[in-house]
Amino acid sequence: xxxxxxxxxxxxxxxxxxxxxxxxxxxxxxxxxxxxxxxxxxxxxxxxxxxxxxxxxxxxxxxxxxxxxxxxxxxxxxxxxxxxxxxxxxxxxxxxxxxxxxxxxxxxxxxxxxxxxxxxxxxxxxxxxxxxxxxxxxxxxxxxxxxxxxxxxxxxxxxxxxxxxxxxxxxxxxxxxxxxxxxxxxxxxxxxxxxxxxxxxxxxxxxxxxxxxxxxxxxxxxxxxxxxxxxxxxxxxxxxxxxxxxxxxxxxxxxxxxxxxxxxxxxxxxxxxxxxxxxxxxxxxxxxxxxxxxxxxxxxxxxxxxxxxxxxxxxxxxxxxxxxxxxxxxxxxxxxxxxxxxxxxxxxxxxxxxxxxxxxxxxxxxxxxxxxxxxxxxxxxxxxxxxxxxxxxxxxxxxxxxx
Ligand SMILES: Cc1cc2nc3c(=O)[nH]c(=O)nc-3n(C[C@H](O)[C@H](O)[C@H](O)COP(=O)(O)OP(=O)(O)OC[C@H]3O[C@@H](n4cnc5c(N)ncnc54)[C@H](O)[C@@H]3O)c2cc1C
Numbered sequence: 001x002x003x004x005x006x007x008x009x010x011x012x013x014x015x016x017x018x019x020x021x022x023x024x025x026x027x028x029x030x031x032x033x034x035x036x037x038x039x040x041x042x043x044x045x046x047x048x049x050x051x052x053x054x055x056x057x058x059x060x061x062x063x064x065x066x067x068x069x070x071x072x073x074x075x076x077x078x079x080x081x082x083x084x085x086x087x088x089x090x091x092x093x094x095x096x097x098x099x100x101x102x103x104x105x106x107x108x109x110x111x112x113x114x115x116x117x118x119x120x121x122x123x124x125x126x127x128x129x130x131x132x133x134x135x136x137x138x139x140x141x142x143x144x145x146x147x148x149x150x151x152x153x154x155x156x157x158x159x160x161x162x163x164x165x166x167x168x169x170x171x172x173x174x175x176x177x178x179x180x181x182x183x184x185x186x187x188x189x190x191x192x193x194x195x196x197x198x199x200x201x202x203x204x205x206x207x208x209x210x211x212x213x214x215x216x217x218x219x220x221x222x223x224x225x226x227x228x229x230x231x232x233x234x235x236x237x238x239x240x241x242x243x244x245x246x247x248x249x250x251x252x253x254x255x256x257x258x259x260x261x262x263x264x265x266x267x268x269x270x271x272x273x274x275x276x277x278x279x280x281x282x283x284x285x286x287x288x289x290x291x292x293x294x295x296x297x298x299x300x301x302x303x304x305x306x307x308x309x310x311x312x313x314x315x316x317x318x319x320x321x322x323x324x325x326x327x328x329x330x331x332x333x334x335x336x337x338x339x340x341x342x343x344x345x346x347x348x349x350x351x352x353x354x355x356x357x358x359x360x361x362x363x364x365x366x367x368x369x370x371x372x373x374x375x376x377x378x379x380x381x382x383x384x385x386x387x388x389x390x391x392x393x394x395x396x397x398x399x400x401x402x403x
Contacts, residue, residue: 001026004399005142005151007130007175009036010167011386012372012393013157014113019397020155021120028149029122030142032129032167036117037110039159039166043386048106050084051077051390052383053097059384061245062377063184067352071360071391080390087112098383130158133175135365153367153399160346160373161186168340172374173350179365182351184376187248188343190241190385195234195256195332199300203230206294211262212239214246214334216253222246225262235332241381244337245347254334260293260301260327269324277320281313288312288323301326345385349376360396371396 004020006013009031020027029036043049052059055077057069075083081091081099089112090102101108117124125144132143133154142149158172173183207229214222226239235256247254261269276288285307289298302308305322307315340346350370354363360375362368371392379385 002153003028003149003151004153004155004397005030005140005149006155006157006397007133007142008157008159008172008372008374009033009124009126010157010159010372011037011040011389012159012396013155014117015390015393016155016157016369016371016397017122018113018116018120019394020399021122023398025399027120027122028151029117029124030128030130030144030149031124031126032169032171034127036114036124036126039163039168040110040386041106042163042166043106044100044383046106047100047104048109049098049100049383049386050091050109051080051099051387053077053093053099055379055384055387059380059382060377060388061189061347061379062352062375064352067355067357067375068377068388068392070358071395072387075391075394077387079394080387083390083394084109084112087116096382130171130175133178135179135368138367140367153369155396155399156350156368156370156374157372157393157396158374160349161340162188162190162343162346162373164341168346172370176350176368176370176374179362179368181354181362181364184348184351186340186349187245187347188337188340189245189248189347189378190344190381191244191248191342192231192236192338193234193240193244193247193256194335194338196335197233199304199332200230200234201232203296203300204232206230206296207237208260208294208297210239211259212243213257214243214250215255215257216250221250221254228258233338234335238381241344244343245378247334248337248347256332256334258330258332260297260330262328266324266328269327270320273320273323277312277315281311283312285310285312285315285319288315289327293327301330304330344381345378346373347376347378349378350374352376356402359398359400359402360392361399361401366401367399369396369399
């Protein structure tokens, strides 16, 4: 029986191992951590946003965005959900298209995969770090801290550098480099932004809906919308994560522009403020926005407009205009992103032009395959990265070869 060795027991590695085993191969899964699926357990804040109903190539990035299309087409969202259901997992889809386990626990996803590995006879070695990978004749020699393995085919599923506390390491790139592969520059992506901290620190823990733009001077480099969360050092939340790739790669001099009431025009906001001034004239000026925004955010917006004391009734028209401007264009100088420790994914990775997109086999080394976060092809926030892990893992696990 042909032996396929899978390096890495994350989402993509487990998908690859189960596929190889289902094809009658002897699948050997090597995982450096004490258990498989450690990162998977932490996904979606412990709920595991395992895919997204809208997953399609246009939600993915990388040097060649079309690279991920064949894998997503051959094993898409419906195939993934049918496969996971067959393994015993019930799921639920939210209005946004995000799919979660019905139990709301990432542990359920890890458990069904773990049991399937056992049931399908995958040979799993945990606490087993691969230190080198060599090609000898028709076979690979895989050296670990505990001994050597030999396999006709190797699937590199060692993930990227992101989420270092959960097992994100550089090993996949290093092992591939030993066989002649290259990687692109690496940046943290789907990660919190560090900004000038005065306002965010005061708003720590406050969530808000906003339209966002990343600008350098007048040039808009990226825009988005959704929930943001103020933190000790800056801003976080799904809408921020989606813009973080731009911040990682665009250099210095960036500003974050936030519109807290994007559904209405500046004139509407001004009219609202005028009504509030008339209605609540004797109340503190800082309470003017309390019916529209989170109370702490409303106060901060008033302060940013220079209205720190006095009553609402004492505010001049110019002061109301300044507040309305802050509501629609609250700016924070961006200092950078947080590090790989906090990042969900790595922007960049193994060069995708060195792998065949239809099989995920290396174009340089026959019998070597790669999948998941190790490849320089990441997705947006919302389940897209795990979909890539499932799709690419399933494709690599077939160990196909194009003549
Ligand atoms: C906090 C957090 C939350 C996230 N939430 C979501 C979410 O809700 N939805 C979503 O779609 N994506 C999410 N992601 C991204 C998603 O987890 C990854 O895209 C996905 O796990 C990648 O799977 P993978 O198998 O390629 O890599 P990994 O899951 O990183 O697995 C790689 C495995 O390889 C092992 N390994 C590395 N080197 C070696 C070696 N030398 N020898 C043996 N084993 C090795 C590692 O220990 C690891 O277990 C999140 C990421 C993080 C960090």
